[in-house]
Amino acid sequence: MTNDRSTEQTDISDARQNYWRDNLRIVVGLLTIWFVVGYLASILFVEWFNELSIGKLPLGFWFAQQGSIVVFVLLVFVYARLMDGLDRRFARKRGL
């Protein structure tokens, strides 16, 4: 009986650790995209991106003034969706 309870405890603590690790992975992954569009394409390497174009605009300029914002919106919605999945899995594990 005592043994059962301690295994259960370890399981829960494992689940918590996994949850946090997966959460960090999601955050780091999405922030990488945030950095690429918001900083690399829009500021640091904007001239390189300006060599390309989207419609009639230089690509770097478009990222700096519009594209990044569109990507930012998507990132936050994707984050909320991914976390929903993570929450569900965590709830299932904890329920067991």
Place this chain on the structure above:
Amino acid sequence: MEHLPPNSLSWASSCWNWPVINSEWLLADIDGGHTDPARPWTWAFIGISFIVYLYIGWRSRVRDTEGFYVAGKGVPAMANGAATAADWMSAASFLGMAGLIAATGSDGAVYLLGWTGGYVLLALLLAPYLRKFGHYTVPEFIGSRYYSETGRVVAAICAIFISVTYVAGQMKGVGVIFSRFLEVPLEFGVVIGMAIVACFAVLGGMKGITWTQVAQYFVLIIAFLIPSVAISSMLTGHAIPQLGFVASDLSDKLNAALVELGEQEYTQPFRNFSRLNLLCITVALMFGTAGLPHVIVRFYTVKNVRAARYSAAWAILFIAVLYTTAPALAMFARYNLIQSLNGAKIERQIDTVEIVEKGSKKSVAIYQLISAAGVPLDWATNWQRTQMLRIEDKNNDGFVSLHSANGSSELVKLDNDIIVLSTPEIAGLPPWVIALVAAGGLAAALSTAAGLLLVISSSLAHDLFVRYFAPHATEFQRVTIGRITIFLSILLAGYVGINPPGFVAEVVAFAFGLAAASFFPAIFLGIFSKRVNQVGAISGMIVGMTLTLAYIVLCTAHNVLPMFFDKPLLPPEHYLLGISPQGFGTIGMLANFAVALIVSKMTSPPPEEVVELIENVRMPG
């Protein structure tokens, strides 16, 4: 302020008064006999929108502290997103930003990136965890996580300082809109604004503020979109401004027109800021946005962690509607302005206005203009009357030239706010659209002011007064204290709005840098590190804040302390690595992180119950 904008660079520099709107409109002697067809519409729209706000405020009145400070934690995610968007977008975002981008061209990206990218940080790194922590205010989190009453008090004072300087600009914005559109005195406008905010904030607290903000979002976004769609259709043939921005050849035409005038291309980056400076300003605006207390506190009002995530997503979507339209409007308006004014014929001088400039009186001519294409420019006459636009025929040839070589441009003054304000007239829209823009600007200013006032009141009443002077107060007494404090905050905001102390105008432009250098690292490390302790976090905040504030004061000594200094102690040519004070918050933030981590490493880890608190905050539900 700015007198000779021969090129976009010096034109842009006047923008740093953000978000305090240029008061020079008011100095102009506005022609009394001139009747404006938009006036009755403006009264009607403002009146109707105010009645709606008051009705909502009355419907959402509250009786308990949870309702008063966090709207009972029952705001649906999407509604909170709209409220956050209105809370966030101020009079300056609404009226000033498109003009600012039109002036700075490609580099205008700092505002666009900075004021939206911060929401990604907020959504992924702060909002869900702070919602899990619960309670009512940001200082409460700092106080509990760093097991420190000092930390709580310092955070409360920082929140009050940032919010008071910020709210001054909003209240003044309300007065300026009233005086511009209805020609009533600025003070009168501020008092009306105060009365409206007082009604719904005192009765409804956060709940009243939230639901009026939702309504205000729709007013401001419709008011922004109608003129933008109209001018996009007119100039590019695309009704969707974002599409017109990408798909039309207007950028090529604008670039060519600017080159012909002796300026650099619109899409050319780093015309106004160096790469490093641009980077630093963007970082400071982004991380500052994520650290502003009046934005963070909105995420305390939703049901649970999941709702906090989705409401951040709705918030950035609602904000993006305006923020992706603004750069398109900026480009269209800049092009249109050059097309209309360059080579315009000065038909005749129809009037003069007396203005006060640098303490001396001077009279300025108002001209009637006809564009090179033969279109009479009535809007230009109207804006000359308000002195937001000034033309000088320097070479007396009877034509306006925008050629910028040797400061020869004959457009000697152009206030950034004209870009948004004049769009309806330029696009030939009916007068009621102009009235709608006025109502939209007021919605933007009032919604932001209300959110800030709640932070001031919750910091004063909840974090300081009740805790230290009335710890045994009943629920009814606590709410009453909250109501009284918010009422006093409104009086204070109105007063600083009408009589802004010199330093307020100066510091408000740097509120983001200060928030980035103080709040962001403390909250972030509080969630993501179990090792950062009391001493580390507090010394980090103090170092970050002090460094940033010191640099700002060094660079702006002549404005902050005009009685002691007549020029900045640190002139632009000696900026550290060329980083301007707006971007220095980035350095302050890095210093804060470094100090917090190193000091924590050298001192003992946080106690067990704090580690438990962190683990609890990291888990959902």
